[in-house]
Amino acid sequence: MNLPDDFVTKYQRLLGTEAAAFLASFDTPSLSGYRVNPTHHDLPTTLTAAPTVAYEPLGHFGSVSGRSLMHQSGAVYSQEPSAMFVGATAAPKVGERVLDLCAAPGGKTTHLASYLQGTGLLVTNEINRKRVKVLAENVERFGVPNAVIFNDAPEQLSPVFPDYFDKVLVDAPCSGEGMFRKDPAAMTYWSLDYVNDCAARQRDILTEALKMVKPGGQLIYSTCTFAPEEDEQMMAWVLQNFPEFHLVPIQKVGGVVDARPEWADGNPELAKAARLFPHLMQGEGHFVAKLERDTGDAHELRGSATLGQALTRDQQKLWQDFADQVLGQATFTNLVTVKDQLFALPVTLPDLKHAHVFRPGLHLGVFKKNRFEPAYALALASDPQVVSRSLTITADQWRAWVHGDTFTLTTAPEKGWYLLVCAGQPVGFGKVVGNTVKNFFPKGLRFTVYDH
Numbered sequence: 422m423n424l425p426d427d428f429v430t431k432y433q434r435l436l437g438t439e440a441a442a443f444l445a446s447f448d449t450p451s452l453s454g455y456r457v458n459p460t461h462h463d464l465p466t467t468l469t470a471a472p473t474v475a476y477e478p479l480g481h482f483g484s485v486s487g488r489s490l491m492h493q494s495g496a497v498y499s500q501e502p503s504a505m506f507v508g509a510t511a512a513p514k515v516g517e518r519v520l521d522l523c524a525a526p527g528g529k530t531t532h533l534a535s536y537l538q539g540t541g542l543l544v545t546n547e548i549n550r551k552r553v554k555v556l557a558e559n560v561e562r563f564g565v566p567n568a569v570i571f572n573d574a575p576e577q578l579s580p581v582f583p584d585y586f587d588k589v590l591v592d593a594p595c596s597g598e599g600m601f602r603k604d605p606a607a608m609t610y611w612s613l614d615y616v617n618d619c620a621a622r623q624r625d626i627l628t629e630a631l632k633m634v635k636p637g638g639q640l641i642y643s644t645c646t647f648a649p650e651e652d653e654q655m656m657a658w659v660l661q662n663f664p665e666f667h668l669v670p671i672q673k674v675g676g677v678v679d680a681r682p683e684w685a686d687g688n689p690e691l692a693k694a695a696r697l698f699p700h701l702m703q704g705e706g707h708f709v710a711k712l713e714r715d716t717g718d719a720h721e722l723r724g725s726a727t728l729g730q731a732l733t734r735d736q737q738k739l740w741q742d743f744a745d746q747v748l749g750q751a752t753f754t755n756l757v758t759v760k761d762q763l764f765a766l767p768v769t770l771p772d773l774k775h776a777h778v779f780r781p782g783l784h785l786g787v788f789k790k791n792r793f794e795p796a797y798a799l800a801l802a803s804d805p806q807v808v809s810r811s812l813t814i815t816a817d818q819w820r821a822w823v824h825g826d827t828f829t830l831t832t833a834p835e836k837g838w839y840l841l842v843c844a845g846q847p848v849g850f851g852k853v854v855g856n857t858v859k860n861f862f863p864k865g866l867r868f869t870v871y872d873h
């Protein structure tokens with residue numbers, strides 16, 4: 422691989438005798454990976470028996486097509502193996518309040534969601550307007566029920582959530598050196614100056630992110646770059662400027678190694694952070710650190726967010742009829758409508774000030790005149806083993822479904838909405854009329870499955 426000259430010189434100087442192995446790793450193939458969704462059942466053994474990633478039991482080596490049933494239904498999330506170390510380090514506990522500040526396209530967010538198991542609160546934010554849509558699609562696809570999605574700059578969120586979260590993840594925009602092997606295009610905008618620009622932006626992001634960690638809470642900082650300016654030096658800067666934070670050790674397995682204090686101010690504490698080098702482990706380059714805030718008093722929050730409107734009596738009845746008939750024992754609380762769209766909010770949020778909510782919670786559906794149409798997001802968050810009305814479809818019918826076509830059944834079941842299930846996986850809500858299944862697969866997500 423034709424690496425930038427300045428890059429080669431810099432890492433020869435930093436790594437000394439190790440540099441040859443490091444630089445040679447850029448000419449070896451990058452590895453793909455995926456995480457399985459722990460809320461899904463009946464996954465094929467071809468997925469679950471593939472070699473696992475040392476630090477993440479849900480993670481496997483291998484690739485899953487974006488046009489496959491397992492991908493579409495949210496049974497898996499494709500993620501580069503080293504990136505899984507970030508979520509595994511954060512490992513939020515059931516019931517915690519978690520913030521993913523730089524979240525699109527959603528790899529870490531969906532991973533954090535697997536740890537939370539639908540409990541607590543997952544605030545997931547993306548500053549970029551286009552990218553927040555992709556984040557929302559992935560959160561929906563993975564069937565995450567407890568996420569609120571924001572589209573804000575960190576400085577818009579920090580006044581809303583002071584001292585609020587048990588865990589804050591800053592998966593920072595960075596110079597991307599760790600991705601050169603997987604995505605050589607990342608080299609085109611790289612320069613020594615770019616590294617310094619990224620570091621300046623990371624200091625701004627961290628300044629706001631640290632304000633949102635509650636006393637005793639943790640901030641996980643990660644990059645996919647080798648640059649010490651963005652890694653050890655960034656953590657040294659936090660320790661020097663925010664004395665209520667200290668680094669806590671990270672368990673290192675599978676070739677993950679200590680960070681390099683000598684690449685910053687020499688503070689031995691920095692070795693508690695982790696480096697993932699492609700010449701030492703199976704994955705791309707990453708840096709991960711875990712900061713913890715001292716215990717103490719938290720800022721008292723006043724006021725609460727007014728999100729959406731309460732349901733009218735008619736809307737309540739339409740929703741309840743649908744829930745009783747199709748969902749069975751599924752229960753959702755905190756229901757609100759936003760322009761006739763129905764959402765279940767995970768919890769009461771504090772006063773949102775000037776923040777921008779992109780999705781206030783799980784999208785349940787939409788009220789249209791005198792009927793209720795269930796949402797795709799609700800289908801993918803539904804458990805086929807729990808809902809009372811489901812329809813098992815064949816692989817060919819699934820292909821028609823994701824292509825946007827109606828399809829016919831050999832017998833006509835009772836008219837109405839059904840959770841369509843293919844090979845045990847939820848794939849959407851279809852409306853059965855006679856022996857026809859009307860297609861409600863979202864237009865923007867439709868695709869063609871080609872034969873190999």
Ligand SMILES: C[S@@+](CC[C@H](N)C(=O)[O-])C[C@H]1O[C@@H](n2cnc3c(N)ncnc32)[C@H](O)[C@@H]1O
Pocket residue numbers: 504522523524525526527528529530547548549552574575592593594595622626
């Ligand atoms: C490394 S990517 C995040 C990847 C994501 N965590 C995942 O695992 O899928 C960094 C993200 O930070 C966003 N970003 C860029 N500038 C930012 C800023 N000033 N504040 C917050 N986020 C920013 C980018 O748009 C990008 O989506």
